[in-house]
Amino acid sequence: MASAPVVVIGVGNTMRADDAAGVLVARRLRSCPGVEICEQSGEATALLEALRGRAAALIVDAAAGTRPGRLHRLDAAAQPLPQGLFGCSTHGFGVAEGIELARALGALPPVCVVYALEGGCFDTGAPMSDAVARALPRLAEDITKDIEKCTKRT
Amino acid sequence: MAVKKIKVDYLARVEGEGALHVTLKDGAVRDVELRIFEPPRFFEAFLRGRAFGEAPDITARICGICPVAYQMSAVHAMEDAFGVVVDAPLRALRRLLYCGEWIESHVLHITMLHAPDFLGYESAIAMAREHQAEVERGLQLKKVGNEIVQLVGGREIHPINVRVGGFYRTPTRRELAPLAERLKWARDAAIETVRWVAGFEFPDCERDYEFVALRHAGEYPFNEGRLVSNKGLDIGARDYEAHFEERHVAYSTALQSVIRGRGAYLVGPLARYSLNFDRLSPLAQEAAREAGLGPVCANPYRSIVVRAVETLYACDEALRLIEGYQEPARPAVPVEPRAGSGYACTEAPRGLLYHRYALDAQGTITDARIVPPTSQNQTSIEDDLRAFLPDWLGLDDEALRWRCEQTIRNYDPCISCSCHFLRLELERG
Numbered sequence: 001m002a003s004a005p006v007v008v009i010g011v012g013n014t015m016r017a018d019d020a021a022g023v024l025v026a027r028r029l030r031s032c033p034g035v036e037i038c039e040q041s042g043e044a045t046a047l048l049e050a051l052r053g054r055a056a057a058l059i060v061d062a063a064a065g066t067r068p069g070r071l072h073r074l075d076a077a078a079q080p081l082p083q084g085l086f087g088c089s090t091h092g093f094g095v096a097e098g099i100e101l102a103r104a105l106g107a108l109p110p111v112c113v114v115y116a117l118e119g120g121c122f123d124t125g126a127p128m129s130d131a132v133a134r135a136l137p138r139l140a141e142d143i144t145k146d147i148e149k150c151t152k153r154t
Numbered sequence: 155m156a157v158k159k160i161k162v163d164y165l166a167r168v169e170g171e172g173a174l175h176v177t178l179k180d181g182a183v184r185d186v187e188l189r190i191f192e193p194p195r196f197f198e199a200f201l202r203g204r205a206f207g208e209a210p211d212i213t214a215r216i217c218g219i220c221p222v223a224y225q226m227s228a229v230h231a232m233e234d235a236f237g238v239v240v241d242a243p244l245r246a247l248r249r250l251l252y253c254g255e256w257i258e259s260h261v262l263h264i265t266m267l268h269a270p271d272f273l274g275y276e277s278a279i280a281m282a283r284e285h286q287a288e289v290e291r292g293l294q295l296k297k298v299g300n301e302i303v304q305l306v307g308g309r310e311i312h313p314i315n316v317r318v319g320g321f322y323r324t325p326t327r328r329e330l331a332p333l334a335e336r337l338k339w340a341r342d343a344a345i346e347t348v349r350w351v352a353g354f355e356f357p358d359c360e361r362d363y364e365f366v367a368l369r370h371a372g373e374y375p376f377n378e379g380r381l382v383s384n385k386g387l388d389i390g391a392r393d394y395e396a397h398f399e400e401r402h403v404a405y406s407t408a409l410q411s412v413i414r415g416r417g418a419y420l421v422g423p424l425a426r427y428s429l430n431f432d433r434l435s436p437l438a439q440e441a442a443r444e445a446g447l448g449p450v451c452a453n454p455y456r457s458i459v460v461r462a463v464e465t466l467y468a469c470d471e472a473l474r475l476i477e478g479y480q481e482p483a484r485p486a487v488p489v490e491p492r493a494g495s496g497y498a499c500t501e502a503p504r505g506l507l508y509h510r511y512a513l514d515a516q517g518t519i520t521d522a523r524i525v526p527p528t529s530q531n532q533t534s535i536e537d538d539l540r541a542f543l544p545d546w547l548g549l550d551d552e553a554l555r556w557r558c559e560q561t562i563r564n565y566d567p568c569i570s571c572s573c574h575f576l577r578l579e580l581e582r583g
Contacts, residue, residue, distance in 0.1 A: 045262070
């Protein structure tokens with residue numbers, strides 16, 4: 001059973017350029033009170049397990065896009081994520097599938113927000129794009145505000 | 155002359171990236187090509203110059219689904235080169251770790267990748283909406299496998315606790331006790347899983363395979379045994395390359411293996427089961443019989459049932475190992491490198507995994523050879539399609555494409571390991 005009602009899940013691979021964004025943002029939020037911070041690779045069943053029993057889940061991940069650094073705030077509790085946004089999952093079974101599996105099994109938290117930060121480079125060993133690196137502090141601030149709202153509610 | 159092609163550009167529900175191109179001419183199968191287009195990753199090349207102790211952790215990175223298999227083949231090959239024999243409790247822990255990986259990998263494939271084929275769903279998510287209890291059972295079962303790998307291997311994916319000679323740290327009996335309680339639930343869940351998949355409908359297709367697997371004097375094989383087949387093969391791992399040959403085919407980045415002089419062969423659950431039914435635990439044998447399996451299974455579509463039986467065995471065996479576990483006096487036996495070569499075959503969930511290393515006197519790797527199970531099964535996958543396709547030509551293109559993909563998924567192919575997503579292209583006329 002999940003230990004905290006609110007969870008932030010940073011998804012990504014720190015060794016693949018802009019794919020590190022989700023994990024690095026999660027690390028910035030470690031000092032937030034009343035919230036559990038997880039780092040994940042994006043594998044669907046692991047994501048499902050992290051979502052179970054939560055009142056709110058805030059998921060942050062890099063996404064395939066055309067404008068590195070552009071942020072999308074998606075209400076995954078209201079509707080499925082747009083297809084093709086997260087191209088970096090392992091073998092086509094990633095974040096979107098983990099959320100839909102949770103929805104199918106009745107395990108999706110009533111609040112589930114996905115922050116998708118568009119990346120430009122996902123090459124192994126490459127440095128993060130400047131535009132993505134610049135977007136991280138602001139994204140962390142936005143999520144902090146959402147955490148405060150969620151923890152007050154719970 | 156009428157020619158028709160079926161193309162699956164990206165095979166879904168397989169590990170890795172590949173495509174299938176099938177050409178039918180005048181109602182007959184002309185070409186079947188399993189095209190693997192993931193780039194090669196050159197693991198064998200960058201092992202050269204590394205210390206022997208790094209091999210288990212480097213090769214574990216070849217696969218996120220079966221890292222334990224890579225670690226086990228690596229440590230056994232090194233120990234073969236250096237003349238090292240590990241203590242009995244360490245050997246038992248290695249079997250326990252392998253049980254964890256088999257449970258994780260088999261349950262993922264049965265529930266999330268293969269069952270949707272038999273129940274008519276395009277994905278596990280669509281299936282989960284109507285088969286919630288079965289999917290939940292599978293997920294919980296997989297979690298027990300994860301817990302074994304976490305406890306014995308140090309973490310769930312790419313474990314870090316395995317080393318040549320044993321482990322960095324061994325668990326206490328007390329630490330293993332809660333796992334035993336979880337495994338009692340898992341064993342019952344595995345029995346239910348065997349019953350569930352045994353109720354699926356299977357095409358009536360059998361082939362005369364040459365099954366190749368390890369066989370051990372007293373155990374269902376994980377780490378040790380002779381390499382045997384139902385057609386007379388009986389060799390040690392050292393003689394693997396004298397009997398097996400890897401061939402390059404122009405349409406694939408993965409090498410394809412054949413037995414010299416005979417051709418295609420089959421590794422994995424069907425082969426292991428058919429060569430080692432008598433080594434399964436009584437409980438696993440009983441479940442197999444109840445599921446309608448004989449001691450030999452040559453219908454590749456029933457591999458899902460065999461995988462479920464092996465999952466049950468892995469739960470049963472893990473419980474036996476935990477109950478009999480004696481805390482080792484030391485986490486690893488001493489290892490002194492010497493110049494030479496080491497060879498090992500172990501049983502990855504998908505089948506036989508061969509490693510060979512050449513080492514200098516300091517234990518630096520001078521050459522490495524790794525043959526993963528999917529490379530070995532590729533020719534059999536293509537042969538299955540050639541053999542079965544003529545009976546399916548009355549199906550419409552979509553149904554035919556689905557059946558082709560299902561046939562590939564029978565093998566739980568790990569394309570990432572073999573080279574290195576699957577596309578199906580069918581030409582017919």
